[in-house]
Amino acid sequence: MKFSLIIFFWFGLLFGGKNSPSILILNEFDSSIKDLQLSEYFPNKNFVAGDDTAPFLNSLDSLKNPASGRMPLVRSMGKDFDVDYILFHQIINDSSRFLLEGQMFNTKSGGLIRRRIVDITNYYKGQMNELKLWIGEVFKEIDKDWVEYRELILFQDPEDIVQDKTPQGAMARSFMVPGWGQFYSDEYNSGVMFSGLEATLLTAVLVSYLSYNKSVKGLRSYTKLYEESSEQVEFDKYRALAESEWKKHKVYNSALIYSGITAGSLWVVNGIHAYIVGPRPKKDIIQKWDIVTPKPN
Amino acid sequence: MSLRNLTNTKKLNRFSLFIFFLLFFSFGCTIYDKELDNPNDNTANEELGVYPPSVVFFPKQQTKTMSDSISLGAYIVFSDTSTISFSGTHLNIEFDASMLEVDSLAPGWIGPGSITDSNKTTPLFTYTVGQGILDIYAYYLSTSDVAVDSLTHIAEIWFKPLSAGESTVQYDTSQCQIIKYDESIIPINGAREASIKVQ
Numbered sequence: 188m189k190f191s192l193i194i195f196f197w198f199g200l201l202f203g204g205k206n207s208p209s210i211l212i213l214n215e216f217d218s219s220i221k222d223l224q225l226s227e228y229f230p231n232k233n234f235v236a237g238d239d240t241a242p243f244l245n246s247l248d249s250l251k252n253p254a255s256g257r258m259p260l261v262r263s264m265g266k267d268f269d270v271d272y273i274l275f276h277q278i279i280n281d282s283s284r285f286l287l288e289g290q291m292f293n294t295k296s297g298g299l300i301r302r303r304i305v306d307i308t309n310y311y312k313g314q315m316n317e318l319k320l321w322i323g324e325v326f327k328e329i330d331k332d333w334v335e336y337r338e339l340i341l342f343q344d345p346e347d348i349v350q351d352k353t354p355q356g357a358m359a360r361s362f363m364v365p366g367w368g369q370f371y372s373d374e375y376n377s378g379v380m381f382s383g384l385e386a387t388l389l390t391a392v393l394v395s396y397l398s399y400n401k402s403v404k405g406l407r408s409y410t411k412l413y414e415e416s417s418e419q420v421e422f423d424k425y426r427a428l429a430e431s432e433w434k435k436h437k438v439y440n441s442a443l444i445y446s447g448i449t450a451g452s453l454w455v456v457n458g459i460h461a462y463i464v465g466p467r468p469k470k471d472i473i474q475k476w477d478i479v480t481p482k483p484n
Numbered sequence: 485m486s487l488r489n490l491t492n493t494k495k496l497n498r499f500s501l502f503i504f505f506l507l508f509f510s511f512g513c514t515i516y517d518k519e520l521d522n523p524n525d526n527t528a529n530e531e532l533g534v535y536p537p538s539v540v541f542f543p544k545q546q547t548k549t550m551s552d553s554i555s556l557g558a559y560i561v562f563s564d565t566s567t568i569s570f571s572g573t574h575l576n577i578e579f580d581a582s583m584l585e586v587d588s589l590a591p592g593w594i595g596p597g598s599i600t601d602s603n604k605t606t607p608l609f610t611y612t613v614g615q616g617i618l619d620i621y622a623y624y625l626s627t628s629d630v631a632v633d634s635l636t637h638i639a640e641i642w643f644k645p646l647s648a649g650e651s652t653v654q655y656d657t658s659q660c661q662i663i664k665y666d667e668s669i670i671p672i673n674g675a676r677e678a679s680i681k682v683q
Contacts, residue, residue, distance in 0.1 A: 396513075399513055403516065406516060410519065414520075414521065414522050414543070415543075416524075417557060419635045422522050426520055426522075426525065426527070430518065433516070436515070436516065437515060443513055444513075
């Protein structure tokens with residue numbers, strides 16, 4: 188009995204399933220890499236080329252459930268092409284970068300089993316290389332040459348990079364004129380906010396100072412008139428006016444101090460903020476891999 | 485540290501200094517003392533511990549040249565809420581006879597129906613000048629009770645400077661008197677002197 192089970196198990200292994208999964212490839216990108224022969228790089232995979240990418244073009248994220256939203260379509264295509272998986276790739280080109288989205292579907296369940304979006308700086312034959320890296324990641328068959336090839340676009344000696352714009356430059360500018368460092372760093376909203384707030388506070392400082400000065404002058408003037416008055420009606424009036432100006436000069440002095448402290452603090456915060464948001468060398472020449480494994484429903 | 489970083493650090497130090505000065509000047513404004521001192525103002529006198537009724541001079545200090553005439557008012561200051569029926573006074577004033585000489589005197593204002601208002605009253609105003617002593621007698625010749633203002637101008641005195649220097653004119657309160665219409669004495673609670681500087 189035991190012997191029969193072992194024989195049955197080995198037969199099952201040898202003849203019961205496919206060793207090489209079949210994959211339908213659907214590519215939606217420009218002609219430069221249309222001649223890509225994936226079987227050259229993944230010889231043990233059975234690739235089938237498809238050409239009708241239209242059903243996959245609408246955004247996966249617009250579906251109610253991205254993982255299961257294309258189940259009927261995937262199952263149907265799986266039967267039509269007799270494949271185990273469907274790999275859909277879309278590349279969107281920008282002037283200096285491109286965005287590669289890869290989606291992997293299981294035709295048995297129809298569900299999305301892997302997804303990757305990479306936003307990367309263009310490099311020579313970069314799209315082809317990124318595609319190989321994505322498929323290699325899916326099937327755990329990454330060639331180290333592909334990884335090294337991608338690293339060629341990185342600066343080999345980052346210390347030698349001369350930066351036209353620096354966080355220190357942004358901070359220095361913001362210390363000179365609040366908001367300048369943020370504008371310099373293309374942070375327009377915070378630039379407007381800091382320059383606006385600082386302008387308001389400095390106006391408050393100026394208005395408080397001018398009002399304080401006016402009150403001090405008033406205090407001196409009314410004190411003099413009070414001291415020179417011998418008539419009760421007059422010195423009573425000037426006393427009241429002098430006391431009023433004295434109170435005002437205290438209030439304006441407090442306003443001056445508080446608005447000055449606030450303006451000064453905000454100025455320092457603005458400088459620190461400019462340093463934090465200041466321009467730094469691009470660290471996302473290669474964006475971190477973003478492979479999503481959808482949760483089963 | 486690269487040259488660029490060094491330059492930036494120097495810039496930052498300068499800006500930190502600028503911020504410091506900005507904050508420093510924000511704190512730099514002075515709160516002035518309220519120095520309201522008029523000898524005729526009872527409120528100011530009370531702040532100095534001179535309580536009403538008090539005898540004072542106005543102005544409290546003045547600087548004149550040898551060719552100027554020095555005018556000094558002699559006043560009695562009552563409380564703002566005083567209801568004392570004041571009728572007459574004797575003021576004994578001391579001055580430096582080596583520096584000042586009494587040139588002339590004029591009666592001041594003694595409340596409603598004052599000495600100077602001859603339409604309503606028959607005033608009595610007289611004075612004697614001794615060696616550094618001036619006695620002024622002013623009476624309001626009424627038999628009825630009279631309400632007076634809190635401030636009463638008794639006399640205006642004009643001095644002639646004799647020599648340069650600084651001198652004070654003061655009351656001898658032990659000799660001064662303020663009386664009611666029934667000749668009962670109103671106690672004097674304070675006095676202030678005047679300073680005269682002749683250049």
